[in-house]
Amino acid sequence: MAQTRRRGPALEAALLDAAWAELEASGYDRLTMEAVAERAGTSRAVLYRRWPSRPELVIAAMRRHRPMLSGEIPDTGSLRGDMLAVLRRMSQRLAETGLETIYGLIGDYVSSAESFDDLNDQVLHISADVMTTILKRAADRGEARPGVPQRVATVPTDLFRNELFRHRTPPSDQAIVEIIDEIFLPLVT
């Protein structure tokens, strides 16, 4: 009998594929290390050697399956349009990933996180750079005052994030519009 024992990258890929399949089949909170290992035809120890926890495994699987490329910075020609585009894209990506997975990951990370950052980079992070760029372009067009402080620049994403936690669902389009029109635009013009 050909005893094939996978190693290195090939094994790792198989493990991540198994994790992804398990995520699709069972959802985040029914996903067990046990089940992933079994699906990959190996044992938990092999999993733990690579990823010390379930959220880290899942994030690795997501990274493999869905590169989650950061995307270009919207350039619609208006500050308002750019901001709406950014927030709507965030909402869309969260929805694509699946809310159950999102909240499962957030919950695990908030509970135990040594590194909240990983998750943040993967699913919550919109770089302050994006906001800065958009604001700079707007200032050049005369749409926004120059020198908007960092804390003000990130208000839209901060309030977005708050909505996400507060209501356990991504902001409605109405909420997004309110954040931009009632809060952000008055602050930067």
Added chain:
Amino acid sequence: MAQTRRRGPALEAALLDAAWAELEASGYDRLTMEAVAERAGTSRAVLYRRWPSRPELVIAAMRRHRPMLSGEIPDTGSLRGDMLAVLRRMSQRLAETGLETIYGLIGDYVSSAESFDDLNDQVLHISADVMTTILKRAADRGEARPGVPQRVATVPTDLFRNELFRHRTPPSDQAIVEIIDEIFLPLVT
């Protein structure tokens, strides 16, 4: 041998006291239903009959030990002073409760919550009423424009909450001041 078997309220009180003691002794994430039951001299089943999950047990224990009275609405004579007082009080209460417990509870609730609301009432909630009252008084003094929309009124607590999640620590005093001075006050005056 006097077989004393506690019932009803007396038993419930003993269970909550045991949970509280266990919380102080081990902290939130080392607190197990097992240990609470043992400390109370009973079994897990008795616990689960009353509280279906660890966070709910802990919140009940907190409610018993620390009534978490909502507190009066600050009235310092200025809008800025009132807002600072509200946010600083939030920070202080979170610190008193213990960050490890706070983040443990939040994590559990975000993960699985059927009812995020319980937690919210207990530790995160600052009523929109508080903000409305403060703003009304400020408007009467001529410090704020009247008719500030709800979404604007809650900006300080929303951003506070965002900081709490984003950095996994309550906002610094500097952050609180920035939220008030750079964002909130410009929006309402």
Added chain:
DNA sequence: TCCCTTTAAGATACGAGCGTATCTAATTAA
């Protein structure tokens, strides 16, 4: 090419805690 050393895959077992179900007997209420 063969051998030998190093690495790490995969199997197995551990104690712990989970949440649930079942049974008994103590307590309470009628």
Added chain:
DNA sequence: TTAATTAGATACGCTCGTATCTTAAAGGGA
């Protein structure tokens, strides 16, 4: 005194994270 509750004990299967052991796979030197 009897009937209804429900406390407390015990045991179930499951998953966790870790530790240990074996042996397959990869690499290096002659």
